[in-house]
Amino acid sequence: MKLLANILGLALAVAAVSAACGAAASLALGSKSLSAGSAAVTACGGLTSLSATRTVSNAGNVTQVNVGGIPAACSGETLSVTLVGAANANLGSGTATLGSCGTTCSATFAGFGTVAAASVVGYSFGLAGS
Amino acid sequence: MTARRLALVVGATLALGSSAAFAATLNVGTWHLWAGSQTLTKSQCTVTGATDTYADEKTSVDNSGSLVLSEQPDSGKRQWIYIRFDLSSCNIPTTGGADSATLTLFESIAPKSSRTLTLAPVQGTWPANLPFATALALTYRASTASVATGTTSNVALPITVTADVDGFIKSPSTAFGWRISDGAAQSALDQAVFTSSEAPANKPTLVINYEK
Numbered sequence: 474m475k476l477l478a479n480i481l482g483l484a485l486a487v488a489a490v491s492a493a494c495g496a497a498a499s500l501a502l503g504s505k506s507l508s509a510g511s512a513a514v515t516a517c518g519g520l521t522s523l524s525a526t527r528t529v530s531n532a533g534n535v536t537q538v539n540v541g542g543i544p545a546a547c548s549g550e551t552l553s554v555t556l557v558g559a560a561n562a563n564l565g566s567g568t569a570t571l572g573s574c575g576t577t578c579s580a581t582f583a584g585f586g587t588v589a590a591a592s593v594v595g596y597s598f599g600l601a602g603s
Numbered sequence: 604m605t606a607r608r609l610a611l612v613v614g615a616t617l618a619l620g621s622s623a624a625f626a627a628t629l630n631v632g633t634w635h636l637w638a639g640s641q642t643l644t645k646s647q648c649t650v651t652g653a654t655d656t657y658a659d660e661k662t663s664v665d666n667s668g669s670l671v672l673s674e675q676p677d678s679g680k681r682q683w684i685y686i687r688f689d690l691s692s693c694n695i696p697t698t699g700g701a702d703s704a705t706l707t708l709f710e711s712i713a714p715k716s717s718r719t720l721t722l723a724p725v726q727g728t729w730p731a732n733l734p735f736a737t738a739l740a741l742t743y744r745a746s747t748a749s750v751a752t753g754t755t756s757n758v759a760l761p762i763t764v765t766a767d768v769d770g771f772i773k774s775p776s777t778a779f780g781w782r783i784s785d786g787a788a789q790s791a792l793d794q795a796v797f798t799s800s801e802a803p804a805n806k807p808t809l810v811i812n813y814e815k
Contacts, residue, residue, distance in 0.1 A: 516637035524641050526698050526773070531747040531766040533703045550635060557640070591702040591812060595642040602635050 517602060518544025525554060525596045535588045538567070540598070543578040547571050550602025552580050556588055557595040564588045643814040645702065648693035650809045653800045654780070655686040656731055658738035667731035670802045671711065674720060675794040676785040683738055684797070685729055687780025688809045695772050699815035704768035705761050706748075706781075708797045709805035713756045715792035718785050722748040724767050725779040743782060752795045759805070760797075768811055 520543065528537045538554055548571050556564040567582035656667040657674065660681040666673075672684045686706075706722075723743035730737065750762040764781075771778035785793070798805040 514634055514636045517635040520637050521639075522641075523639055524698065527700060528773075529700065529702070529765055529769050531763055533763075533765045547635070589702075590700065590814070591645070593643065593814070594645070595640055597640045598638065600635070600637045 517550055517600065518546030520544055520547065520600065523598045523600075525598075527590065527593070529590045533590050535565070535585050535590050535593060536583065538582040538585070538596070539579065540582075541577065541579040543571060543574075543580070543600075545574045545577055547578055547600060547602065548574040550600055553599040554580075554582050555597045556585060556593045557597055558592050559594060564592060645812070645814050648690075648695070648811045648813065650688045650690065650692065650811070651800070651806050653686050653688050653807045653809070654731060655684065655800050655807060656733050657682050657684045658733045658735045660735040663734040663736065665732035667733070668801055670799055672708075672783075672797045672799045672807075673794060674783055674785060674796075675789070676718075676787060677789040677793065681735070681784075682794070683735075684783035685725065685733060685738070685780060686783065686807055687725070687778065690768075690771060690775065690778060690811070693811060693813070695811075695813050696815050697773050697775065699772055699813055701765050701769040701772055702812045702814055703763070704765045704809065704811045706764045707759050707761050707808045707810070708750075709807075710752060710758055710760050710795060710797055711756060711805075712794070712796035713752055713754050713758070714790075714795050715754065716790060717754055718752045718787065718793055718795060720750050720752060720783050720785050720795065721746045722750075722762065722764060722767070722781040722783055724770070724777075725782055726777070728779055738782070741782070748781075764809075768809070772811075772813065 523540055523543065525538050525540045527535050527539070530536050535556065538556070540552065540554060543552070550571055551568060552571055553566060553568045555566040558564040565585035565588050567584070569580040569582060571578040571580055655672055656669070657672050659666065660679060672686070673682045674684050675682045723746040726742040726744055729741060747766045748762055748764045750760050752760070767781070800806045
């Protein structure tokens with residue numbers, strides 16, 4: 474029983490030390506100061522802006538949204554587009570994985586349902602990947 | 604609990620602790636993330652100066668200066684209306700688009716029974732003097748717009764042409780306008796007559812609500 478207690482104690486100590494190492498691994502060593510490291514999250518290919526165009530049915534509803542001019546370095550990343558209405562209302566959205574890029578990448582979104590083009594006052598974009 | 608089981612517990616604990624320590628040293632800066640937005644500007648443009656004529660199968664005369672645009676489906680006497688607008692005055696960039704577009708024709712003489720007229724985008728340029736043989740040789744895109752003439756004369760007929768105008772905005776080099784025709788079987792007094800851009804009043808008008 475004493476042996477059991479010793480072993481358990483040892484295990485807890487090892488776990489505590491490991492956890493401490495894990496937590497401390499992101500902290501800079503210093504005698505009196507404490508700091509944490511960080512890494513910048515950047516856009517792929519130096520992307521700074523995107524713009525979309527859309528097509529409409531004769532009834533004036535959005536049938537397709539096209540986003541082009543995306544840097545080829547963004548290939549494989551995930552682009553999301555939201556049709557923005559008045560008061561920032563979400564009128565519809567779509568997501569696509571960028572693939573088959575040439576000089577630049579492009580993506581086409583469809584299936585927004587019945588969204589009047591006149592109601593769309595802008596687009597919002599999100600692009601994420603590794 | 605046996606000593607062997609305890610050894611396993613100790614081993615697992617060490618492994619988990621070490622994993623946490625290693626994960627904490629991984630670089631998280633390999634992820635890309637970007638968010639942005641685009642704001643659209645809405646406006647309206649009205650164009651009244653159309654180029655228009657009608658091709659007459661029976662006479663093939665130059666109708667570009669006529670005060671009227673005539674249409675009928677009768678065999679051997681078909682009349683097709685051609686009309687196009689120069690959208691350059693609207694200054695809409697090719698990245699813009701039509702939210703809605705309405706072509707209004709003033710029907711000065713309505714047929715006896717209501718007819719459905721079809722607007723087919725023309726796929727090439729056409730001369731103001733348009734013989735019917737030349738009109739026949741033109742090619743057309745599938746129509747997305749049509750209008751019922753009704754049976755009342757001297758009324759304005761609004762025709763929704765949003766999809767076509769959106770295409771004209773995005774590709775100005777394809778903006779050759781429309782042929783307006785009646786593909787149904789002929790009947791008595793089936794001719795529809797509209798005022799042309801040469802008329803002193805009630806000229807064809809295209810109103811575009813657009814974004815850019």
